[in-house]
Amino acid sequence: MTRWNARAYDSSFGYVSAQGEPLIELLDPCPGERILDLGCGTGVLTAEIAARGAVVTGLDGSPTMVEAARVQHPGLTFVIGDAAGFSVTEPYDAVFSNAALHWMARDPDAVIRCVRAALAPGGRFVAELGGAGNCAALTSAMLTAWREYGLPEPELPWYFPTPAEYALRLEKGGFTVRLLEYFDRPTPLDDCPGGAADWVRMFAGSLLDGVPPAVVEPLLRRVNELAAPALRRESGWVADYVRLRFAAVRA
16 A cells, blocks of 8 residues: 655645646646545645646555645545545546546456446546656666566556556547547656655555565665666656546546
């Protein structure tokens, strides 16, 4: 299970929210629309959508994130819920999700079913997630370091689909895909003095739980050594992100 440090997420990894602005433009929320922000995190983008006049509810599986969202945005509604098992009492005009669907790896089809059930007929599903090849250099460095230290291969917690794979899931789940973009987005890790190691601590910290405490620091140093040729620039570290952005309509 992934544990989230909401403060670190907002301060050192604020780009996760900052990169969501084009997605809000694609969503194009209208005043009075009912919108669900699925995997809302600390509510930064939930608040941005609400600022456009929409009535927004943020849903996240992390109690820590939801608590932080409620503190930071007391005028908005945030609930704890399982993306693969939630239900709503009144349908939404749109479901929005930024940098969250790839964490919902257990049953992506169940997530899509829940989204469809939450939408009014003709409602739209607008989202961005990590696509195939996302963080390839980062994860390769991790897997190699774990292997070199004689540790069991970690079970990575993410789901990074190809465009064709996810489009098929959407279509089988009752959606018509109107737009699908797949693109590289190298992202500076400006607030990561520890390089790839800091990224691992934030986004794959649960994988360190099974590592003997004395091994953690040398293991992460080795991750940095392995990742540096691909990801360290003169200006600093860069994450090798690949994104999948889509807009679909409930058929």
